[in-house]
Amino acid sequence: MENILEIKNLKVDFATFRGTAHVLDIEDLCVREGEIYGIAGESGSGKSILALSILNLITPPGRIAQGQVIFSGRDLLKLHPREMNGIRGEEIAMIFQDPMASLNPVLTVGQQMVITIRQHRKISAKEAEKEAKRRFEDVKLPDPDTTFKKYPHELSGGMRQRVLIALALSCGAKLLIADEATRALDVTIQAGILDLLRELRKNNGTTILLITNSLGVAAQMCDRVGILYTGKILEEAPVRDIFKKPSHPYTKALIDAVPTANLKDQRLPNIGGFVPDPIDLPAGCTFGPRCPHVMEVCRRTKPERIGIGPDHFASCHLAKKSGDDNG
Ligand code: SF4
Numbered sequence: 001m002e003n004i005l006e007i008k009n010l011k012v013d014f015a016t017f018r019g020t021a022h023v024l025d026i027e028d029l030c031v032r033e034g035e036i037y038g039i040a041g042e043s044g045s046g047k048s049i050l051a052l053s054i055l056n057l058i059t060p061p062g063r064i065a066q067g068q069v070i071f072s073g074r075d076l077l078k079l080h081p082r083e084m085n086g087i088r089g090e091e092i093a094m095i096f097q098d099p100m101a102s103l104n105p106v107l108t109v110g111q112q113m114v115i116t117i118r119q120h121r122k123i124s125a126k127e128a129e130k131e132a133k134r135r136f137e138d139v140k141l142p143d144p145d146t147t148f149k150k151y152p153h154e155l156s157g158g159m160r161q162r163v164l165i166a167l168a169l170s171c172g173a174k175l176l177i178a179d180e181a182t183r184a185l186d187v188t189i190q191a192g193i194l195d196l197l198r199e200l201r202k203n204n205g206t207t208i209l210l211i212t213n214s215l216g217v218a219a220q221m222c223d224r225v226g227i228l229y230t231g232k233i234l235e236e237a238p239v240r241d242i243f244k245k246p247s248h249p250y251t252k253a254l255i256d257a258v259p260t261a262n263l264k265d266q267r268l269p270n271i272g273g274f275v276p277d278p279i280d281l282p283a284g285c286t287f288g289p290r291c292p293h294v295m296e297v298c299r300r301t302k303p304e305r306i307g308i309g310p311d312h313f314a315s316c317h318l319a320k321k322s323g324d325d326n327g
Contacts, residue, residue, distance in 0.1 A: 001032035004175055004207050005054070009120055010067030012046075012231070014278075015060075022276040024049050024231040027069070027305065031175070036208040037199055038222035038239070040215055040254070044275045046231035047211045051094060051179045054083050068323040073268075090120045093168030096322070097180035099160035103152040109163045110148030113170060120171040135166040139196060158189035165196065169206070176200070180212045194221055215258050219243060224311065227251045230276060230286040237312035247306075250287045285317070293318055 012024035025048045031037045039047050040326055052058055054069055056076055069076045071092065076084060096102045104112055113132035114125055123131070136144035139162040160316070161181060168176055178197060180192040196220065200206045212218055218225050219239060226236040227250060236247040246252045253271045273290040281287050285298040297317050306319040 001034055003030040004033040004042050004072060005029075005031040005209070006034075006068070006070040007054070008068045008070070010053060010069065011065040012058055012062060014062045016279065018210050019279045021233065022281060023062075023278050024053060026050065026231070026233060029226060029233060029236075031207060031209055032223075033202065034205050035223040036197070036210055038098035038210045038212060038218035038225040039228050040212055040218045040225055041228035042271075042275055043213060044229045047213070047228055048179055049231070050228070051053075051177050051209070051211055054177065055088055055092060055094060059091055073156055080290055084236070086120075087114065088170045089168075089173065091173055092175045092177065093171070094177040095161070095168050095181045096177060096181040099154060099157065099164045103160060105152055108149055108151055108159075109155070110150075113148075113163075113167060115278075116167055117170050131170065135170050136163075138200075139163075139166045139212060141166070146317055156189075157185050158192060160236045162196065165200075167191075169200065169204070173206070175207045175209065177209045177211070180213065181210075182217065183213070190217075195230040197221065215242075215254050227254065230281060232277065232286065232315070234287065234316070236314075237308070238310075239308065240288070241312050245308070245312070247308050247312070247319045248287075248316045249291050249293055249318070251314075253290075285315075 007026050007029040010024060010026040014021040014023055039050060041047055052066060052161060059062055064077060067077070076087065103109065110129065110132055113135065114128040117128040117131055118121070118125065133144040134149055141147045141159060141162050145252055155163065182193050185193060194217065197208055201208055210221055220238045223240045224236065226233040226325050227248065229250050235242070235246070235251045242251060246255055250280055258270045259268060273292055276286060276289065284300050285291065285313065286304050288294045288298045291298065295317060303315045303317050305313045305315050307313050308319060
């Protein structure tokens with residue numbers, strides 16, 4: 001599979017009264033055409049900033065300090081704002097965690113679909129309405145004719161999220177960024193939305209960048225997963241290897257904190273300490289202050305990316321290189 005998205009040496013900073021917050025530092029991240037790539041991490045790890053950076057939507061006091069975001073061969077950070085507007089929606093679409101906040105409360109969802117479709121395609125309002133209803137069917141919204149006339153507040157949370165997915169796909173986007181898209185939904189509705197995303201990948205070949213704070217969701221959905229912490233990918237691997245052979249202490253701690261079916265008499269371990277202040281990141285390994293295996297070298301030297309196996313790397317001084325005798 002070819003890479004549809006490549007992120008290289010991307011750094012994002014925010015100017016604050018206390019100093020510069022270094023919120024994102026992605027050395028190398030590739031998403032392949034047709035896959036579901038998961039970005040998993042705690043709140044404050046930089047997941048949403050990553051999504052906004054891909055769409056070049058970082059605004060002051062934030063700034064993209066350096067790097068490249070190459071989508072289908074073009075560096076999005078170098079495009080003219082008009083060209084970038086064309087890419088947003090038409091080629092890359094995003095769905096957010098709060099569908100109510102993403103929809104206009106004074107327009108029906110049908111009107112919003114028609115406006116969006118006509119912004120990107122030169123078709124009549126009648127044709128756009130037909131296309132909108134077809135998309136409502138694609139995302140399994142019941143009775144598209146009735147739904148078309150509803151205002152967002154007249155729909156349930158799950159239906160609103162389906163409308164947002166229909167909006168995102170209405171212009172044929174090749175890459176869908178789902179930023180905690182199921183976080184605000186209850187478990188059964190969440191399962192329906194995740195099924196829908198899987199079907200969209202299967203039926204339309206849509207590539208999905210799934211941003212989540214749940215390793216359980218990543219396990220069900222993704223082909224590969226990147227573990228994000230302090231804006232850095234600490235480990236990346238095919239989803240099976242992340243769970244079977246986690247090589248970074250942070251990944252292991254996140255997996256240990258996933259609730260299992262047998263919760264009887266079980267206390268869930270938590271990760272001690274807090275995500276460090278991005279204005280004052282620790283020298284060396286940023287996970288060092290919370291790591292149970294921290295060594296002197298970790299406090300001084302930033303760990304390099306170590307190749308553990310095919311498509312698998314971890315940034316940790318304890319990680320064993322692929323082929324090492326003791327690995
Ligand atoms: Fe822990 Fe050191 Fe590995 Fe960081 S580099 S995760 S502190 S062992």
